[in-house]
Amino acid sequence: MKNFHCQKCGERLFFENTLCLSCSSALGFLPDFTELAVIEPAGDQEFSTLAKGAEDRLYRKCANYQLENACNWMVPADETDGFCCACRLNRIIPDLSGLENRKLWVKMEAAKRRLIYGLLRLELPIVPKSVDLQNGLAFEFLADQPTTMEQPDQVARILTGHADGVITINLAEADDAVREKTRMNMGEAYRTLLGHFRHESAHYYWDRLVRNDPGIDQVRAIFGDERSNYQLALQNYYQTGAPIGWESSFVTPYAASHPWEDWAETWAHYLHIMATLETASAAGLQIRNRAQNRVLASPFGRNFSEIREDWHALRFVVNSLNRSMGMADPYPFILSDAITEKLSFIHHWIRKDREVAQLVG
Numbered sequence: 001m002k003n004f005h006c007q008k009c010g011e012r013l014f015f016e017n018t019l020c021l022s023c024s025s026a027l028g029f030l031p032d033f034t035e036l037a038v039i040e041p042a043g044d045q046e047f048s049t050l051a052k053g054a055e056d057r058l059y060r061k062c063a064n065y066q067l068e069n070a071c072n073w074m075v076p077a078d079e080t081d082g083f084c085c086a087c088r089l090n091r092i093i094p095d096l097s098g099l100e101n102r103k104l105w106v107k108m109e110a111a112k113r114r115l116i117y118g119l120l121r122l123e124l125p126i127v128p129k130s131v132d133l134q135n136g137l138a139f140e141f142l143a144d145q146p147t148t149m150e151q152p153d154q155v156a157r158i159l160t161g162h163a164d165g166v167i168t169i170n171l172a173e174a175d176d177a178v179r180e181k182t183r184m185n186m187g188e189a190y191r192t193l194l195g196h197f198r199h200e201s202a203h204y205y206w207d208r209l210v211r212n213d214p215g216i217d218q219v220r221a222i223f224g225d226e227r228s229n230y231q232l233a234l235q236n237y238y239q240t241g242a243p244i245g246w247e248s249s250f251v252t253p254y255a256a257s258h259p260w261e262d263w264a265e266t267w268a269h270y271l272h273i274m275a276t277l278e279t280a281s282a283a284g285l286q287i288r289n290r291a292q293n294r295v296l297a298s299p300f301g302r303n304f305s306e307i308r309e310d311w312h313a314l315r316f317v318v319n320s321l322n323r324s325m326g327m328a329d330p331y332p333f334i335l336s337d338a339i340t341e342k343l344s345f346i347h348h349w350i351r352k353d354r355e356v357a358q359l360v361g
């Protein structure tokens with residue numbers, strides 16, 4: 001992510017801020033500039049901003065900012081939708097009458113905005129289903145429901161997943177204790193809310209960018225043939241786990257279950273890597289590696305071999321930083337050559353670089 005600074009006083013800002021903690025200026029994120037900006041009232045619920053290049057534009061607060069304080073994004077004043085480009089993807093949100101649901105929903109929205117930021121930076125199409133029923137994207141955030149009033153502990157489980165452009169996420173995944181328990185039960189090295197969003201977005205973009213693409217055989221050559229029986233593959237995976245030696249070809253054990261899941265896990269890792277490298281490079285991070293100083297550069301528009309080198313250096317440092325704080329490694333994964341090849345493929349595929357087969361093959 002970019003490093004954001006207050007345009008009034010120069011203080012550093014987090015992506016989630018609604019106020020500058022130093023000079024109290026109100027803030028709003030401008031999706032059309034991917035910039036967090038000081039906003040100033042300009043009449044009739046409209047705001048001007050101090051963001052460079054956007055000085056002559058007017059915005060409104062997203063309805064979820066204005067009314068719910070669950071968003072900090074702005075809507076260009078010439079757009080008719082009351083919601084920002086991230087919130088207008090919501091089709092169902094949880095019942096907000098309870099305090100607990102509201103807390104979890106706010107976390108859900110924060111993770112979703114990080115996903116959308118990454119997609120904007122990669123210039124991927126983001127079209128709401130309300131605009132394009134066939135190809136659009138929608139989110140449903142749902143809580144497990146008791147099946148009967150008599151037995152409140154009998155619940156209909158909401159499965160996190162993707163189908164036909166609808167990404168469903170179980171609200172309980174926003175509860176740290178529940179999610180961590182699930183992570184341990186499933187023997188996973190990493191489970192986060194943002195990780196779910198990134199993973200499920202991969203299934204959506206498979207439908208958008210791969211399914212009907214004439215180059216799909218290139219994808220099959222790298223990830224395997226997705227026409228193999230998906231239900232059976234998952235059933236096998238949950239019964240017997242990943243095959244011995246999965247590490248050499250797959251980024252996670254789950255990626256070994258079926259080509260679709262391999263695509264989704266690898267895609268999620270690609271988004272993790274691009275986001276974290278952008279944050280590190282925007283902060284001006286340098287890493288000493290084998291007596292050389294490596295200045296990290298923004299990963300956008302770079303060759304994948306350079307991204308790989310930077311990530312290799314940064315991965316070690318972020319894990320070491322966390323260990324210094326007594327916390328677990330944020331990136332507990334090893335990228336083999338085969339996995340790197342898959343990441344490189346996704347990098348080129350997103351950039352519509354049709355030389356992709358030669359580049360990685």
Ligand SMILES: [Zn+2]
Binds near residue numbers: 007008010020021
């Ligand atoms: Zn300030």
Ligand SMILES: [Zn+2]
Binds near residue numbers: 063065
């Ligand atoms: Zn919003």
Ligand SMILES: [Zn+2]
Binds near residue numbers: 199200203
């Ligand atoms: Zn999946």
